[in-house]
Amino acid sequence: MTPDEFREYGRQVVDWVADYMEGVEKLPVRSQVAPGDVRAALPAHPPERGEGFGGVLADLDRIIVPGLTHWQHPGFFAYYPSNASGPAILGDLLSSGLGVQGMLWATSPACTELETVVVDWLAELLGLPDHFRTDNVGGGVIQDSASSASLLAILAALRRTGDAAEQGLTGRHTLYVSTETHSSLAKSARIAGIGADNVRVVGVDPATLGMDPERLDRMLAEDIAAGATPVLVCATVGTTSTAAVDPVRAIGEICRRHGVWLHVDAAYAGVAAVCPELRGLNDGVAEYADSYATNPHKWLLTNFDCTVMWVADRAPLTGALAIHPEYLRNAATSSGAVVDYRDWQVSLGRRFRALKLWAVLRWYGAEGLRDHIHKGLEQAARLTAWITDDPDFELHEPQTLGLVCFRPLWAGGDEDAATMRLMEALNDSGALYLTHTRVAGRVVLRMALGGVRTEAEHVRAAWEAIRAEHARTVVGETA
Numbered sequence: 445m446t447p448d449e450f451r452e453y454g455r456q457v458v459d460w461v462a463d464y465m466e467g468v469e470k471l472p473v474r475s476q477v478a479p480g481d482v483r484a485a486l487p488a489h490p491p492e493r494g495e496g497f498g499g500v501l502a503d504l505d506r507i508i509v510p511g512l513t514h515w516q517h518p519g520f521f522a523y524y525p526s527n528a529s530g531p532a533i534l535g536d537l538l539s540s541g542l543g544v545q546g547m548l549w550a551t552s553p554a555c556t557e558l559e560t561v562v563v564d565w566l567a568e569l570l571g572l573p574d575h576f577r578t579d580n581v582g583g584g585v586i587q588d589s590a591s592s593a594s595l596l597a598i599l600a601a602l603r604r605t606g607d608a609a610e611q612g613l614t615g616r617h618t619l620y621v622s623t624e625t626h627s628s629l630a631k632s633a634r635i636a637g638i639g640a641d642n643v644r645v646v647g648v649d650p651a652t653l654g655m656d657p658e659r660l661d662r663m664l665a666e667d668i669a670a671g672a673t674p675v676l677v678c679a680t681v682g683t684t685s686t687a688a689v690d691p692v693r694a695i696g697e698i699c700r701r702h703g704v705w706l707h708v709d710a711a712y713a714g715v716a717a718v719c720p721e722l723r724g725l726n727d728g729v730a731e732y733a734d735s736y737a738t739n740p741h742k743w744l745l746t747n748f749d750c751t752v753m754w755v756a757d758r759a760p761l762t763g764a765l766a767i768h769p770e771y772l773r774n775a776a777t778s779s780g781a782v783v784d785y786r787d788w789q790v791s792l793g794r795r796f797r798a799l800k801l802w803a804v805l806r807w808y809g810a811e812g813l814r815d816h817i818h819k820g821l822e823q824a825a826r827l828t829a830w831i832t833d834d835p836d837f838e839l840h841e842p843q844t845l846g847l848v849c850f851r852p853l854w855a856g857g858d859e860d861a862a863t864m865r866l867m868e869a870l871n872d873s874g875a876l877y878l879t880h881t882r883v884a885g886r887v888v889l890r891m892a893l894g895g896v897r898t899e900a901e902h903v904r905a906a907w908e909a910i911r912a913e914h915a916r917t918v919v920g921e922t923a
């Protein structure tokens with residue numbers, strides 16, 4: 445493709461994306477295709493001869509779009525949001541256009557140094573402690589996902605125990621999560637070679653669904669007495685299921701006493717700390733967290749993928765991962781004066797993700813980011829009030845940040861099955877998309893606010909649709 449052809453098709457692509465943004469609301473939120481439909485519509489074999497880009501755009505409309513669930517639809521409330529904003533999309537396009545690979549400082553100094561600046565900026569915007577800044581012993585890095593961040597935290601924590609470096613895991617190494625911790629911790633444990641039996645699941649306070657620190661303390665003491673080496677405790681600020689917040693300070697004090705790494709998974713909720721009044725969420729992080737991760741790619745207007753992970757001390761992380769083959773040796777690395785982010789992640793190669801986060805931070809400014817979080821919070825507050833006032837529904841409490849969990853009430857029968865039928869009917873309608881979870885054994889619906897295009901009227905319309913479907917289902921079930 446020549447630069448002129450690129451210009452021509454590039455304009456068409458940008459127009460296509462802008463049209464998509466304008467028109468996404470008219471599409472069904474959840475894809476309505478059946479398994480295999482998309483594949484069947486595509487040729488079984490690759491083209492022998494190259495073809496024009498126009499065909500790709502035509503097939504995008506004809507085959508791909510119907511097979512998409514539209515995460516940017518204003519009626520998308522299903523999972524935590526995956527905000528794709530204009531500046532982030534353009535930043536990502538620039539990253540693709542530049543095509544640089546920032547594995548080492550030397551392979552593109554600006555790729556590394558811009559990343560250092562934006563993760564330090566974000567630490568400041570979130571009120572995170574100074575020791576997370578790169579000029580100190582810690583530092584931040586952009587990862588693809590919070591799942592990778594938890595794996596890296598485990599690898600760094602293992603390194604700090606001193607056991608794993610030479611011989612691999614020889615003794616019994618244990619991890620501590622709660623019943624509400626994201627499944628990526630269990631997956632990361634497997635990858636790190638920690639068996640499922642050594643992923644110790646701590647119970648939660650049934651009222652808050654936050655990890656019970658006393659049970660954690662007891663479990664750690666018992667495991668240590670039995671000869672185990674506790675590696676890491678994961679505390680969550682904003683669980684996936686209900687946005688519950690673990691008592692980080694109490695957990696941190698216990699970790700400190702037992703000499704265990706504290707990782708704080710704030711994938712969803714952490715970015716809310718751009719609003720100073722919400723920084724209480726991170727109480728204890730400054731004093732106790734060895735690592736902390738949050739996802740601008742969820743609620744901070746930065747399209748996937750962009751997780752920012754900070755460590756209080758970078759030495760165990762880079763110590764766990766740095767390998768220096770001859771072909772990567774260079775003067776800058778040898779000087780010790782530069783950061784090589786390949787030593788902070790699993791893969792060697794890395795995309796220039798900092799560009800999109802930089803574009804977002806500059807376009808919105810701290811003020812615009814706060815407005816975006818406030819918009820989601822206001823929508824959640826309004827929805828919460830409607831649910832509370834409606835005798836046909838029960839709110840899950842505590843309601844936290846932009847996630848609202850609730851249960852439709854039924855006059856008897858299999859309530860969970862009725863709730864699931866209600867949800868499927870709503871999702872099949874194409875107007876909105878919800879998911880469910882279980883709290884204390886019962887099905888609860890989840891509605892996550894905070895989408896880029898979701899405005900007050902969309903939340904109102906969704907709530908009216910939920911009430912109408914409930915009323916219809918009640919009549920249907922009792923007829």
Ligand code: PLP
Nearest residue numbers: 589590591626682683684711712
């Ligand atoms: N941790 C929490 C608390 C989450 O809610 C999620 C996803 O929703 C994850 C981790 C996984 O995030 P990622 O897709 O970035 O790995």
